[in-house]
Amino acid sequence: MNDATFAAAAPEFPSTADVLARAAAHAPGLWSPDVVFVRGEGARLFDADGRRYLDGMAGIAVASVGHGNARLADAIAAQARRLIVCPQNLGNDVRTAFVDKLFEHLPAPLSRVFLANSGAEVNEAALKWSRVATGRRRVVAAKRGFAGRTLGALAMTWEVKYREPFEPLSVPVDFVRYDDLDELDAAVGDDTAMIWLEPVQGEGGVHPASAAYLRRARELADERGALLAFDEIQCGVGRTGRFLASEHAGVVPDLVTLAKGLAGGVPIGALAMTDAVAAAMPAGGHGTTFGGNPLAAAAGLAVLEEIEARDLMAHAERMGRRFREGIEALGSPRVREVRGLGLMLGVELKEKAAPVIAALRDEGLLLINAGASVIRFVPPLVIGEDEVDEALAAFGRVLRR
Numbered sequence: 001m002n003d004a005t006f007a008a009a010a011p012e013f014p015s016t017a018d019v020l021a022r023a024a025a026h027a028p029g030l031w032s033p034d035v036v037f038v039r040g041e042g043a044r045l046f047d048a049d050g051r052r053y054l055d056g057m058a059g060i061a062v063a064s065v066g067h068g069n070a071r072l073a074d075a076i077a078a079q080a081r082r083l084i085v086c087p088q089n090l091g092n093d094v095r096t097a098f099v100d101k102l103f104e105h106l107p108a109p110l111s112r113v114f115l116a117n118s119g120a121e122v123n124e125a126a127l128k129w130s131r132v133a134t135g136r137r138r139v140v141a142a143k144r145g146f147a148g149r150t151l152g153a154l155a156m157t158w159e160v161k162y163r164e165p166f167e168p169l170s171v172p173v174d175f176v177r178y179d180d181l182d183e184l185d186a187a188v189g190d191d192t193a194m195i196w197l198e199p200v201q202g203e204g205g206v207h208p209a210s211a212a213y214l215r216r217a218r219e220l221a222d223e224r225g226a227l228l229a230f231d232e233i234q235c236g237v238g239r240t241g242r243f244l245a246s247e248h249a250g251v252v253p254d255l256v257t258l259a260k261g262l263a264g265g266v267p268i269g270a271l272a273m274t275d276a277v278a279a280a281m282p283a284g285g286h287g288t289t290f291g292g293n294p295l296a297a298a299a300g301l302a303v304l305e306e307i308e309a310r311d312l313m314a315h316a317e318r319m320g321r322r323f324r325e326g327i328e329a330l331g332s333p334r335v336r337e338v339r340g341l342g343l344m345l346g347v348e349l350k351e352k353a354a355p356v357i358a359a360l361r362d363e364g365l366l367l368i369n370a371g372a373s374v375i376r377f378v379p380p381l382v383i384g385e386d387e388v389d390e391a392l393a394a395f396g397r398v399l400r401r
Ligand SMILES: Cc1ncc(COP(=O)(O)O)c(C=O)c1O
Pocket: 060, 118, 119, 120, 121, 123, 146, 147, 148, 149, 198, 202, 203, 231, 232, 233, 234, 235, 259, 260
């Protein structure tokens, strides 16, 4: 740690120990935080002791346009003063502006959208729409996939420790090896409602699918009367250098789910689908109280405008390449592979990731794992060249130890 790593202490905030002790008294027992963040600026975070960090995780691919983004903050503040509540059975100007802007970035024939509040929620919605549109029950999903923690999404989630304690789960899922064309071919049958895939698996270790795999999934769905659903909750909204990661393969699904970065941190989820899929749901067949609320819509619109104004997709592609090449140039024998697309990258180690992540945090770089041995790099899309270089320098120092 050097002096530049630390900003002046921030006396206006309560102490780390105080916040953590009070938080522990009411926490559900799922986590044990040891740091308290109080402020962010671009790709920087500041803790309660005034220490400055480079944010390489963005709340797990959420803070797409950076922390404290002026356009986003102003849009939220202005909308909060104007109108926060307006359910989707009533029209709203900003919701419509957001949806119009969203479809400027989504490929045809995707033309309809259901708005909700989280990733799991829109994957649940995709399940319901796929069943009602096909009259079928089953889902084909990939091993290592992650769809969320609610019971339907959990059924499509591979990790046994997330799933098993909550079984039986009501959705029958056939799991296949990711990126294996033959297994996919063998699994899609008469009762497959949808093939559900992440074009780049996130939680499962940052694995991009081959273009051939996604194309074959499209063909199989068409040949066998199933729907193709892509979960772009983590890889979508420009993170890979294209609005949808599946654009790299030129494959358009029947349903696509977005969340995380879509409103820059304000809770949101979106299920986009074709006319034919949308039309299958009877009026009133699905819904949510908060979905499409004007506050989240204003945030989503501001995020999309910011991505356009700053050309953040091209920037993500450049910064991702810089980081990847930088890690490769370190030539560390402790690194097995660097993979991913744009600013969705995984550094796979030949050892456990957790101690290396802890050492990197001591160097002022905040990261998260993706499985036992993969360090995930999913920073705000606004991360600058100097900041990428700073992250690389931290990796260099830690990996040389
Ligand atoms: C690919 C993917 N799908 C779904 C989800 C679930 O989203 P949420 O946590 O908003 O429910 C996640 C969250 O990490 C994800 O990465």
